[in-house]
Amino acid sequence: MFEQLIWSFTHRPYVTLFMLFFLLLSWLEQGRTRTILWVASSYAIALVAEWGSINHGIPFGVYTYHYDALSRDLVILGVPFFDTLSFSFLSYVSFSFAQFFMSPLSIRGCDVQRVTSPEIRRAWPTVLLGAFLMVVVDLIVDPVANLGAYWFLGNIYHYPNPGVHFGVTFANYCGWFMVALATILVNRWIDAWLDRHQGTGPRLAGFPGQGLFAPLFWAGIVLFQLGVTWWVALSDQPGLDGARTLLQAVTGSYILAPILVLAVIQLAKPSNRVAPDAQLAAIEQG
Secondary structure (H helix, E strand, O other), rough: OOHHOOOOOOHHHHHHHHHHHHHHHHHHHHHHHHHHHHHHHHHHHHHHHHHHHHOOOOOOOOOEEEEOOOOOOOOEEEEEEEHHHHHHHHHHHHHHOOOOOOOOOEEEEEEEEEOOHHHHHHHHHHHHHHHHHHHHHHHHHHHHHHOOOHHHOOOEOOOOOEEEEEEHHHHHHHHHHHHHHHHHHHHHHHHHHHHHOOOOOOOOOOOHHHHHHHHHHHHEEEHHHHHHHHHHOOOOOOOHHHHHHHHHHHHHHHHHHHHHHHHHHHHHHHHEOOOOHHHHHHHHHO
């Protein structure tokens, strides 16, 4: 089991790097306790969801893992460990990115700080936007993962009844929204519970430019997967439907462009800028 765990981390380096970036971001934004609880809760929720899907088709719909291709990976309850673990950083960075959109900003030159009060962090619009942004990630990730045979992921799963979105089913996206929402809501409750019993909420560490960490991290994940999609589409590999995969890459670009443009506009909006003193006051309230 330990050897399989090490193999999963060393041979899925993109998952390992994203996980390390998540741990750093979460630690800076909400501290050690909340980070550990986010990892534990998100992993448990995702594992239950994936187990339910491969055995009963709920909530992601029916899909099948290819265990011969996963023979060297750590597999728990029929689910690859690296796959379930990825829900931790995908859910958190999407939630943090949502807070970037919902919060005013304090900007001094290149130093961008997000001013997120406890009310903004726990507000329903922030929660729902976080869940939606995680689904947007999946709109890029799952279609290219479905082509894993043509890149370094490998042919690790398939849908017995492929969906209309480049083979991915609508149920899968509904399931991702449900899992993201459940993860954020559970940690919203944990956050409030810790606030009541410890008397303090999550505190931003205040590193220079920290307000940009979440949007850059989210963009890095989706652009990495979109880059893989473009690479596969232009690779002209035997058995690949090049025209369909090129359409997949173009469609993914259209999906991402408005969100990334809105993130840039968020930085330019005068109404989103607040004085540094207001930033410090909001952090002290947390």
